[in-house]
Each structure stands twice: as C-alpha cells, then as structure tokens.
Amino acid sequence: MRNALTRREMLKRLGVGGSAAGVSMLAAKGFADEATDGDPEYAGFARNIQLMKPTTVDGPSAYIENGKIMQPAREVPLFHTADVVVVGGGFAGVCAAVAASRTGASVALVERYGSLGGLFTNGMVLIVIGTGERVNGEFKLVTRGLCEEFLKRLEGMGDGAIVCRDSKVYQPTVDPEAAKVMMDEMVQEAGVEMLFHAWGVDVIQAGNNVRGVVFESKQGRQAILAKTVVDASGDGDVFHQAGETYNQISHALGFVYRIGNYDRIDKDKAPKDVKLRLGGIEPIKSARWVNNLGPRGNGLDVREMSKVEMMHRKSAWDYMQRVRGTAGHEDVFLMQTTPMLGVRATRLLDGAKRIDKKGAVSGAKFDDVVAYSGDDRLKYPAFAIPYGALLPKKVENVLVAGRCISCAPDLIDRVRLIPVCGVTGHAAGVAAALAAKGGVTPRQVPVAEIQKVLREQKAYLG
Numbered sequence: 001m002r003n004a005l006t007r008r009e010m011l012k013r014l015g016v017g018g019s020a021a022g023v024s025m026l027a028a029k030g031f032a033d034e035a036t037d038g039d040p041e042y043a044g045f046a047r048n049i050q051l052m053k054p055t056t057v058d059g060p061s062a063y064i065e066n067g068k069i070m071q072p073a074r075e076v077p078l079f080h081t082a083d084v085v086v087v088g089g090g091f092a093g094v095c096a097a098v099a100a101s102r103t104g105a106s107v108a109l110v111e112r113y114g115s116l117g118g119l120f121t122n123g124m125v126l127i128v129i130g131t132g133e134r135v136n137g138e139f140k141l142v143t144r145g146l147c148e149e150f151l152k153r154l155e156g157m158g159d160g161a162i163v164c165r166d167s168k169v170y171q172p173t174v175d176p177e178a179a180k181v182m183m184d185e186m187v188q189e190a191g192v193e194m195l196f197h198a199w200g201v202d203v204i205q206a207g208n209n210v211r212g213v214v215f216e217s218k219q220g221r222q223a224i225l226a227k228t229v230v231d232a233s234g235d236g237d238v239f240h241q242a243g244e245t246y247n248q249i250s251h252a253l254g255f256v257y258r259i260g261n262y263d264r265i266d267k268d269k270a271p272k273d274v275k276l277r278l279g280g281i282e283p284i285k286s287a288r289w290v291n292n293l294g295p296r297g298n299g300l301d302v303r304e305m306s307k308v309e310m311m312h313r314k315s316a317w318d319y320m321q322r323v324r325g326t327a328g329h330e331d332v333f334l335m336q337t338t339p340m341l342g343v344r345a346t347r348l349l350d351g352a353k354r355i356d357k358k359g360a361v362s363g364a365k366f367d368d369v370v371a372y373s374g375d376d377r378l379k380y381p382a383f384a385i386p387y388g389a390l391l392p393k394k395v396e397n398v399l400v401a402g403r404c405i406s407c408a409p410d411l412i413d414r415v416r417l418i419p420v421c422g423v424t425g426h427a428a429g430v431a432a433a434l435a436a437k438g439g440v441t442p443r444q445v446p447v448a449e450i451q452k453v454l455r456e457q458k459a460y461l462g
C-alpha cells in the first residue's frame with residue numbers, strides 16, 4: 001500500500017490552519033494532485049470538514065401582498081470598492097480588466113461562472129477568426145495588443161494549447177483549458193480582484209450616473225462601488241439595468257460539442273458512401289469540435305434557452321451514437337458538450353455612435369478609432385471601431401465591450417468574433433482606467449489620450 005499522507009496530515013506538516021489557505025499552499029507546492037478526491041484510499045466519513053460561522057448575507061424575504069410578490073427595500077452590504085469594475089469574464093471582459101489594471105486602475109472582475117473566457121472557452125467556440133485582412137496578397141494582423149499577446153502566450157504553453165490550420169493566415173484554434181489557465185494567469189498577474197460565482201444583477205445609480213454594481217452569489221446580494229463600470233456581459237446586462245437604450249435581436253442559438261478518440265478512426269474500415277460531420281481540428285489530435293448553428297431564438301429567455309439546450313444535447317448524443325455505430329468509428333465518443341449555450345447576440349447598445357455594414361465595407365474612418373476588426377474570409381478590408389460605439393448615449397460611467405457594443409444588426413456577425421471582442425475589451429479597459437484616474441466620465445476622456453495609451457500597449461489603430 002502506498003505510504004500516503006492524508007490532506008489533514010499534509011496541512012499539519014505545512015503548518016497551515018484554514019482549508020482554503022491549505023489548498024492553495026498545496027497547489028503552490030505541487031501537492032494538489034496527490035490530495036485526490038475519489039481515491040478509495042482517502043474515502044471515509046466527514047473528512048476535511050470544519051464547522052464555521054455562516055457567511056451568508058441574509059436579507060428579508062419576498063412576500064405576497066394583494067396577490068403580488070413584493071420584495072422589501074433593504075441595505076446592500078458593501079463588498080468591495082475599486083476604480084473599475086468589469087461585469088463579465090468573457091474574452092472582452094478579461095482584456096478590459098487586464099488593460100484597465102495595466103493602465104493604473106484598481107480593478108474587480110465579476111463573472112457568473114467559475115472560469116474565464118465566456119463563449120470562447122466555456123462555450124467551446126475555440127477558433128479565433130476575424131484577426132486580419134489581406135493587403136497586397138499578404139495576411140495582415142489587425143487585432144493586436146492584448147489579443148495578440150494572449151495568443152502568443154498560448155503558443156508558449158507548448159503542444160496542445162494552440163494550432164493554426166494555415167501558416168499564412170493567423171486564425172488559430174485554441175484548447176479551452178489552456179485558454180482558461182492563461183486568462184487566469186493574466187488577470188492574476190495584473191492584480192485584478194477576481195470574483196467568480198458572482199452574477200451582476202443591478203447597477204448602483206444616482207440619476208444617469210452609475211456608481212457601481214450589485215452582484216448576487218451564494219452569500220447573497222452585495223455591492224461593489226466603482227468609478228467606472230465596463231459592461232462585458234455579452235448581453236448588455238449593465239446598460240439594460242442602467243436604463244440605456246438598445247436594440248434586441250434574436251440569432252441562432254448554437255451548441256458546440258467535442259468528440260474524443262478522433263485519431264482512432266480507421267478510415268479503411270469506414271463505408272465510402274457514409275458522410276459524417278466530425279468537426280474542426282483542435283490542438284490535441286484526438287479531439288475535434290463540432291459547431292452547430294441551431295434554431296433562431298431569444299438568448300435572454302430562460303424557458304426558450306432551456307428547451308433549446310436539451311434539444312441540442314440529445315441530438316449531439318444521438319448523432320454520436322450513429323457515428324459510433326459506423327464501421328471504423330467504434331472508439332469515437334461524445335467527450336464534452338458545451339456548458340454554455342451558444343447565444344450569439346441579444347441586446348446591442350444603441351450608443352453614441354453605431355457601426356454598420358455599409359460603413360464597414362466602404363472603409364469608414366473615425367477620428368475616435370480605438371480598435372479594428374478583421375474579416376474571417378479575408379474578403380473585406382478590416383474596419384474601424386470608434387470609441388463612440390463603446391459609449392452609451394445617456395448613461396454615464398459605463399463603457400461597453402464585446403459582442404454587445406453599438407452596432408447595427410447587419411454587422412453583428414463580424415463584431416461578435418472573438419478577437420474583435422478582445423480588442424474592444426482592451427479599448428474599454430484603457431478608457432475606463434483613464435476616466436477613473438482622471439476623476440471624469442468616460443465621455444470626457446480625450447480620445448487622443450486613450451489612443452496614445454492603446455498604441456503604447458501595442459493596439460492597432462490603423
């Protein structure tokens with residue numbers, strides 16, 4: 001029998017008291033793998049528990065009055081104060097948080113799930129397209145700055161983190177776990193206060209001035225005060241809560257799944273007349289991702305989303321059973337279905353400026369350009385994104401980043417691409433920090449100052 005230490009013994013030897021601190025100490029010392037749950041050697045009763053004081057912030061309950069469900073007014077405990085709070089830890093939110101921090105602001109990042117990347121990682125989208133344009137027959141990268149840095153740093157993570165199908169066109173596919181780890185690394189390195197399992201549910205407002213956000217977690221409702229709020233929720237939750245105007249669209253509700261053992265397919269045994277969709281390449285050769293378009297629907301409607309999700313999951317399972325029943329494909333299996341429904345677009349800010357297809361294809365120029373989007377097919381030139389597309393019309397102290405910035409529905413399919421969300425996040429983060437540091441609203445920050453810092457941080461502005 002292996003001479004194993006229990007976790008308790010390990011903590012004792014390390015001189016660590018509380019369990020949370022203990023686990024991070026274990027991880028830091030490389031012991032985390034050994035303290036494995038589920039190992040029969042460790043099974044037992046009431047292992048690794050400790051009685052503690054309840055940490056939930058309780059409030060009065062809702063009640064029924066005259067047939068209506070009412071909720072009493074109550075004080076919301078202040079949890080944290082920061083210069084900038086970013087709601088949503090998708091790629092846009094990560095870039096916004098890191099950029100704001102690098103521009104000198106204290107930053108909190110609020111994410112409803114337990115890992116970063118949003119649709120990119122948790123939605124298992126994986127393929128980063130729309131990074132560049134074709135100039136004189138050559139590929140030119142335009143989504144530079146933090147987005148480029150992130151992808152380059154993934155390359156440094158070794159085999160299995162990132163792969164590019166075409167060496168001449170930089171539109172790589174990324175392993176979701178590698179991407180999550182790198183995003184964790186970048187926000188930690190930037191000193192961002194990371195708050196997972198925290199759902200931004202309201203804004204704190206004085207008239208049109210937003211002063212922070214209220215979030216919900218297992219501990220109840222708590223508040224974060226901030227000078228500037230970045231809405232990187234993908235669905236415009238913050239600008240909606242603040243009463244800003246927007247357009248809402250429905251789009252295809254997609255669903256990605258991954259298949260395993262792709263490299264064990266025996267093509268010689270496979271029937272020639274059967275065509276199977278087995279997805280796109282991934283950095284790990286045994287894995288493939290399959291991207292389903294799905295039916296058009298309302299990505300804010302919980303009932304509709306729930307039904308679509310169950311439909312997709314069943315159909316992925318049934319399809320994989322068919323694949324496994326095909327000669328030569330017996331080892332292939334459904335490895336993972338997306339934990340995050342593929343909501344492509346919902347609320348689109350109707351902001352100070354609005355970009356559209358006509359402007360994009362005609363190469364519209366803006367004095368307040370803060371980012372560029374490439375074209376996935378390299379058919380159209382890159383188009384400029386102005387600062388005004390990140391700014392609400394009337395609400396102050398809010399900036400918008402990612403797939404819910406101000407654009408016409410006819411341009412959404414280019415605006416929502418992963419690298420484009422990254423560059424608008426980068427711009428919003430820099431502007432949010434400059435506003436907070438200067439004690440002004442984002443609308444009052446001189447655009448030349450934002451552009452200067454963005455260029456210093458290697459962003460491409462044309």
Ligand SMILES: Cc1cc2nc3c(=O)[nH]c(=O)nc-3n(C[C@H](O)[C@H](O)[C@H](O)COP(=O)(O)OP(=O)(O)OC[C@H]3O[C@@H](n4cnc5c(N)ncnc54)[C@H](O)[C@@H]3O)c2cc1C
Pocket residue numbers: 087088089090091092093110111112113116117118119120123125127128129130198199200201232233234235237254255256291292341342343344401402403404416417418419421
């Ligand atoms: C099926 C599908 C296929 C796609 N294919 C491609 C492709 O091939 N290539 C490509 O480049 N792009 C593709 N896209 C688009 C791209 O993946 C997304 O548009 C992009 O990743 C969005 O980034 P984001 O950060 O703006 O938003 P999201 O990724 O949606 O991130 C928002 C984050 O905020 C969190 N959040 C939301 N609301 C709250 C709240 N109230 N409080 C706290 N947290 C909150 C979410 O959990 C999430 O982490 C695809 C999208 C889908 C759905």
